[in-house]
Amino acid sequence: MDSRETRSLWVFGYGSLCWHPGFQFGASTVGYIRHYVRRFWQGNSTHRGTVTKPGRVATLVEEPNGATWGVAYELTGEAALSYLETREVSLGGYTTNVVTFFPRDASLNPFPVLLYIATPSSREWAGSAPLHEIATQITQCSGPSGHNVEYLLRLAQFMREKVPEGYDEHLATLETLVRLRIKENNLCLKALMGDGPTEPQAAAAAAAAAANIRQEPQPQEERRDTFQFSTKLPPKKLRCLNV
Template sequence: MGSQENRSLWVFGYGSLCWHPGFQHGAAAVGYIRHYVRRFWQGNSTHRGVPGKPGRVATLVEEQGGATWGVAYELTGEAALKYLEDREVSLGGYTTAVVNFFPRDPSLAPFPVLLYIATPASREWAGQAPLHEIATQITQCSGPSGHNVEYLLRLAEFMREKVPEGYDDHLATLEALVRIRVKENNMCLKSLMGEGPRDPQPQVDAAEALPQEPAEERRDTFQFSASLPPKKLRCLNV
């Protein structure tokens, strides 16, 4: 990044921000942060669950020598930061930190990014659990933003397709377990996945300018609508 870009505020996405940033941003870059690993240890009753039946979403846990890959976005204007504060802090229960981001492009120097993270002190913290139990919880929960299965599978698919070097064993194992649960319970995967994000899929070429129209939002949620068209869907086992 140039010196001018280094003075910009950037945010690091490692969960739903990867495939649905939901806000207008400038450049975007794939890369990683060090000494953190992705874990589905944060509960959620505002997007992917409801009070009394929270879903599970991603957070980061400190681990010496660990690394988490994702996408950094350049924030443009105050509206983007306000949107993120509402989505991640007010509704999501996350807190903030600043860490160094290492772009995939080796010609670009590391630069600081804003990070939204949950800790054991966070509201709705779910904590560590056996992966098979987390997978079961994910298949049983949905909220205003859609089914918890969608959150997990869209993240796993994004990482596999756009950031193949960012293999995450925790994420990959959960994806496999959830797909097994969906098949065992004869659940309709197409229904679980909803309509997909309304805003364009983020481009992840390093330092590429990405002007976007603001995403269409639903009240009290900062994800997309998961409503289905009034027609019968043919469901296939996964």
């Protein structure tokens, strides 16, 4: 990675940012951060749940020997950072930190990334719970951005297909339990998953992240039942990753 790119501001996505960044970005690359593990311990009443029935979304918990895989995005322009501050901090209840990102591509040097993370002091913190209870909660919750099931399953699918070396037992177990709940309750998976990322822009963005190449922003149709519509960003500012 050249010196010009390392001077840029990058953000690390480990949750919905993996499959739906929702903002215009420059380069992107798959990799990991150290000393953290992904956990569905953050409550959510603005995207994947409601005040009376909050969902659960991913955050990171410190663990000395832990590692979390995801995608780093190069932010371009002030609009991207403003969008993230609204989505992750104002609405999501996350705080910010800066950590070192290690690219999958060994020819690239590690570099600092912006990290959005929830802690026990976060206003929507849900904390640890038995995985079967978390799975039941996810199956029962939905919000303005769609069903909580969509959030979990699209993240699990992204990691399985795009980052197979980043196996996450917590995520994989939750996926298995949620799919079991869906079957037990005779729920319609298609309805729970919503419309999903749009094509063909989604496929191009996913390929860019996997190959560490730069993509030019493409116009994209807004989905009216998601956060990307409620923010009122122009369609050309929106980007998705295919899962």
